[in-house]
Amino acid sequence: MMLRTVLVALALLAQQIAGLPTRPDSVKFAVMGDMGTGDKPQYEVASQLSAAHARFPFDTVIMLGDNLYGRQEPSDFVQKFEKPYKPLLDAGVKFYAALGNHDAQSNPNYKPFNMNGNRYYTYTKNDVRFFVLDTDVLDPAQVAWLEKSLQASNDRWKICYFHHPLYSDGGRHGSSVDLRVILEPMFIKYGVNVVFSGHDHIYERILPQHGIYYFVSGSAGQLRRGDLKRTALTAAGYDQDQTCMLVEVAADDLSFVTISRTGATVDSGVIHRTPRS
Amino acid sequence: MMRALRFVLDHSLAVPIGAGVALIWANTLSDSYFRLALPTAFWVNDVGMALFFGFALQEVIETMVEGGALHTWRRATLPVVAAIGGSLGAVAAYELYVQSGDEQVLRSGWPIVCGVDAAFSYFLVKSLVQRKGATAFLLLLAIASNAIGLVIIGLRQPVMDIHLAGGILLIVAAVAVSIGLKQAKVGSFWPHLLIAGGLSWSGFAISGLHPALALLPIVPFFPHAPRGLDVFHDAPHSPHDSPSHFEHVFRVPVQIVLFLFALVNAGVLIRGYGTGSWAVLSGTLVGRPIGTLLSVAAAVAIGFHLPHGVTWRGLVVVAVAASVGFVFALFYATATYPVGNVLGELKTGAVLTAAGAIPTWVIAKLLREGRFA
Secondary structure, eight states, X not given: OHHXXXXXXXHHHHHSOTTOOOOTTSEEEEEEOSOTTOSHHHHHXXXXXXXXXXHSOOOEEEEOSOOSOSOOSHHXXXXXXXXXXXXXXXXXXXXXEOOOTTXXXXXXXXXXXXXXXXXXXXXXXXXXXXXXXXOSSOOHHXXXXXXXXXXXXXXXXXXXXXXXXXXXXXXXXXXXXXXXXXXXXXXXXXXXXXXEEOXXXXXXXXXXXXXXXXXXXOOSSOOOTTOBOOOTTEEEEEOSSOEEEEEXXXXXXXXXXXXXXXSOEEEEEEEEOOOOO | OHHHHHHHHHTTOXXXXXXXXXXXHHHHSXXXXXXXXXXXXXXXXXXXHHHHHHHHHHHHHHHHSTTSTTOSHHHHXXXXXXXXXXXXXXXXXXXXXXXXXXXXXXXXXXXXXXOOOHHHHHHHHHHHTOOHXXXXXXXXXXXXXXXXXXHHHHHHSOOOHHHHHHHHHHHHHHHHHHHHHHHTTOOOXXXXXXXXXXXXXXXXXXXXXXXXXXXXXXXXXXXXXXXXXXXXXXXXXXXXXXXXSHHHHHHHHHHHHHHHHHHHHSOOOGGGOOHHHHHHHIIIIIIHHHHHHHHHHHXXXXXXXXXXXXXXXXXXXXXXXXXXXXHHHHHHHHHHOOSSHHHHHHHHHHHHGGGGHHHHXXXXXXXXXXXXX
């Protein structure tokens, strides 16, 4: 009996994705940005996500903007969103979108993006609160809303995501310093732990800045091969293939694995939450 | 030192110097630049620029009063037609460019291409075409284009309904104060500026209208003296060279405001270009010259005459020189979008319109116009 239990446990362990504890009570989500091309690489990344879902049953996907490129008619939503992610949608996985510069302004009304008509919004998954921003136009009303929402949040983890990266070593766009000057002081003041962005079509993990972990994950459909210009800020990066991320938050640990279009792990790690005053 | 300052003022170099410093600063020490520029933007764009627009309107009014260079509207008709045609062409080209892509968020940015940098274009035409008729035509075209842009910006501001009545009441009170001062024959502009200006600025701010336009309703009641069109130079001992005259007192402060405006707004990141930048350039470099020339051609076809001293070749150079939007395009951009990626792209486009100097020079040379004759 005991041997059988051990064997089952070993079998389950073998099925897990290395680097992700896959605890039953944890918050599990996937991260993808700049994906909505409708081209083959987007479908291939989507297939990797579907395959990963079988071993790592995430119930949420956060979308970092440029969710659809080009024409955005109803048929495009099918071709560039509903078809590639059909297995996940069918499994009840919920997608939460941020707007990018290529997204139509009416996209917050598209139900499967779960934006409820809002350009910026917040939601929780257990003890993780997500703050979703529209960095195309960071109007004073949005900044005031963010400050109020961050201040009101007592959640253990505060995760922000939006399209334009505050830190990036992508050669094409790089860091959005004007946004950083406005947003980062609030992130520091109210204890934001992790920030995800896209826009640069690469993957990059930035060394922690003021205790905050920044990721650029803008290559789940688009790719600018060779565009990562590593600097002293770069903790890890990958610009040779499309990527997406799998993230698990359990108690004070956030584990992440970045996988490529072929399923190879290109980065992984654990972020331990240190409460900040 | 004083000679250098005089040279800067006489050649309207405050903007290029401010822009140059901003570009270098923003692209080398980005954090410190944006930490200074963003909090300062309100004081410069909403407060300081009110002085600039008041100053500009004062000059326009003085060219139109009896004895001024444009005393009759007739003289200004063709440049106004050119300004309308140029603005329509610029907006059409901007819209076409944006519509051809998928970045819908840029669709509200079309007023940006209505801006023509009067000082930059003036010096460009003056140095290339070297004919008074052409510089006068260019200045009028720039004034009319910017007036169109200001009206659009004014009308498109999100008016806050709750405060609208209170704001309008303050603006009406400001105008009433200014009319009262005019009727009392108060010779100084100071009471107008301090009392009526303060009321008007508060009214604009409360109602949600752009406060930079706050002096426009009251400047018509300031003390005026007629003037010519050489607005960038005033002869000593002219009526404008008097301590009670708005332009005399504010000529240097307005240049400082323009320097600061360029400093806090022109600092765009070199990698910050995008679809918005190309849309602005399409509007200004392609749409505006085409619209300007087509509208003037249509006006001439129905019986208008080109002004004295303006040839078709000169007009082509003027039309291309008017593609430089710079200060006005930057102002319209900041008045249209808040901080963000979109504003960054559009401001990059506004700064790049300075490159309009290159096709202007090339076309003047090809057409053997002015200094190339």
